[in-house]
Amino acid sequence: MSTVKSPKPRRFSRIAPDNDDSASFFTSSEHLPNESAIESSASSIHLDVETPKSSYIPPWTEPYIIGVAGNSGSGKTSISQKIIQELNQPWTILLSFDNFYNPLNEEERKQAFNNNFDFDTPESLDLDLLVETVKSLKSGEKTQIPVYSFQHHNRTSKSTTIYGANVIIIEGIYALYDQRLLDLMDLKIYVDTDLDICLSRRLTRDILYRGRDLAGAIKQWETFVKPNAVKYVNPTMNNADLVIPRGLDNSIAINLMIKHIQKQLALKSSQHLKYLKELGVNIDFDIAKFNIKILPTNNQTRGINSILFDVSTERSDFIFYFNRISVLIIETALEFITNYKPVRINHNYDGLRLMDEIMAVNIIRSGDCFMSSIKKTFPEISIGKLLIQSDSRTGEPQLHFDSLSSEMARGKKILLFDSQIISGAASIMAIQVLIDHKVAESDIILCSYLSTEIGLRRIVNVFPKVNVVVGKMSSIEIGEGKWYNEENFKDSDWHFRNRFIDSLYFGTD
Template sequence: MSSDHLSPSTSNLSVKVPKPRRFSRIAPDNDSSNITPNDTITSTTATIPANTSISESSTTSNANTTTPHPSYIPPWTEPYIIGIAGNSGSGKTSIAQKIVQELNQPWTVLLSFDNFYNPLTEEERKQAFENNFDFDTPESLDLDLVIETVNSLKKGHKTTIPVYSFEHHNRTDKTITIYGANVIIIEGIYSLYDPRLLDMMDLKIYVDTDLDICLARRLTRDILYRGRDLGGCLKQWETFVKPNAVKYVNPTMYNADLIIPRGLDNVIAINLMIKHIEKQLILKSSQHLKYLQTLDIKVIDLKDYNLKILPINNQTRGINSILFDEETERSDFIFYFNRISNLIIEKGLEFINNYEPILVNNNYHGLKLIDDIVAISIIRSGDCFMQSIKKTFPEVSIGKLLIQSDSKTGEPQLHYDSIPNDIENKKIMLFDSQLISGAAAIMAVQVLLDHGCKEKDIILCCYLSTELGLRRILNVFPHVNIVIGKLSNIGENTNNWYNPEKCRDSDWPFRNRYIDSLYFGTE
């Protein structure tokens, strides 16, 4: 983390050298923004009509749909996939849980083959209760559903996983819903059996444990936790488990990249394996950050997008001066931020124009809004807008997204999402008080799209934004509607209509996440 604060260039705003208390949450040097005073933008070959005009307060013309733009590849669509196989009772689950614990990665999914047994008919269930049904052949598992589930997770879709009851020998009515995965651990006796799964795996592990030890562990598990009796467990072992282990499971050892003898007792092998996985994840994060850095290479003029910027007048100049002044008391800071957030929300409502007249006895009695509005806050920066949006729409549905940068790599990661149901065909107001690199906002928009929103129905509301972060968002999502309170410039000598003060991306107010710290008093 860098703690260098860059002073703004000559400006009409009251901006002072910050105190040390505002060092909180400074954008790291290895962040994907890489903002420097001399950064330049390479224009695309897009044609901009010569007679296109631009107002001082907004641009609302449609984005040039004929110009190709990069697509965002969220990290959860490129998960690191680990397969762990071995005989029943070999210690596969323990090693999988050890990996989850040591990696401490958000959105790590442990996908157990135990959830994917085929539903049984009444006759098969009767055989199962008599310990006469073979659960240890590949045919007893729904391998097609396993493949479908992993593919769905790789595409970033919300994925439903069945829940199987070993006590009742059938699938239950319950399901597990998962959205997004940075790491997927596939654990089961046949994890390394199907070639389709093997092709998707980045690391294949086989846990090689003596069959006598496997039997002892299996007896303990089945008797204590699955309600089985000793005679039935031994019968099942001798009739089905052991023969299938020799015939089907043991040969999958040759598909493994790494064989761990003795399971969890092999501490050295497990530590080496975890270090290897950590290195691969760091490399994956580095590649994702490099990809984010390329998003600003080609741009179109900002006037070709659905962008609105608050007008520069005495009111907005005065509010900006107060919010930029480090001597401002917290109570005043909250008051004036609420004022400007109201202006930003009102400007955002200009993108919503689906109204119908109210008629009473064929007499006009005004207009009513047809569209349903949902407010989504990027925690906790976007929470600064919540008081204002609730005053504007008292009964608005509110969702939350927690997106933070990894402390080691700087890669943005989705830690939590709480999205209201049925947000398709609704207007989404997405709130973030500051856009620096644009990575969090890009990820947030992608999450909304994955939940069925349309790009044109998203209204991103932000108080401070760097030009670099804005261009990255528009390059990936050209049809998103954006409202900004104050926009800086990448270059040093720019003097755009929206930035007569010549604020730069590298200036302190735009470079550091300070708004939510002051708003909530946690600096």
């Protein structure tokens, strides 16, 4: 830590440390894979060279897709769960073929209850729906996964909503059967287990968890399961990239598989980071050309900033004055909303009535600092949440949680809050999530107290129609770059490259 002493020891986190503890990828990190290929030095940035608009490709539109196939009872589910456990990746989705059986009519259900219906033939599965589901997830859309009941032998009215899958595991006896699925997969795994072992496992599962009796389970095995395994399932082994004999008992093969997947995900992560870092580099960045508003420098804002930047400020005062400047930011954001209807009040006053509905979305925890001010401004406003955090090993931003209303797709104006924009990655990802939820780009108003120039460059490069309000903005330290503040703050200055606002606001520093 710095040797500068503060009268308030608990506030030492306000002082720039000797090492860079920035949570962003604004500067290079020794933890990033293939660091030489991910150059992030500010000196390599070339300013004001006009290029076409870039597009952001979030991780969930390039998910890593794994197929796990094998006979019934071979251990496919155990292998899939092992992959999920070892990868420890947010938004790893397990798509089981058990959810994609075709609905049965009354006659077929009677056969199923008598163990006379063949559930182990490809025709019993809705492969078309499964293919469309995977394609929908791969395109970044919110997708409904059906729920099937084996006790009632029918698809239920319930469904599971999935959005933002980084890793998709497709698990089922016919995972490697349909060429359309094979074309979507990055890794194809076949679990090869002796059929006698499969039978013992299937009997346990069917009797304990699917409500079947022993005689019926054995009848179904001999009549349908085993013949279909030999005819349809076993040949799909030829489509596999990796065959795992003995299932979960083969720890050597499983460990090699996990290491391979981790290596591929690390490469995918590094490519995502590299792309993010390159955003905003070669663009013509003129604030006048974008919908960007910076709070004016006047006695009021200068006074508030002086208090917020002062390491000796008490936390209660920090909260009070941050709330004050939050109100100014929100009021400036409302200048982007112009849809008002003239109204006559008491027959003698010509007023205006706001016609647009407004909703708020917070990037947890940074955006939560604005909540007191937004609720005072709009007491009944609907508030959504997004949890976006950087991976501790790579620095890659990842979407962990979203709670958003379907109402926002109906022409609402969305106030998106992030107290600090450093790399711009979290804001870019949050905007992409809103767009995936059918929010128009021009209906989004991003509100932030502090922002770096490189962060804003990246945002407007990808989303030029997004409206942005910033309390204070720094500048890239390069040549004769443009200055956006009278204090000559640079992107590399501590207050702009380290997240401190939410820690101080919520008392977690």
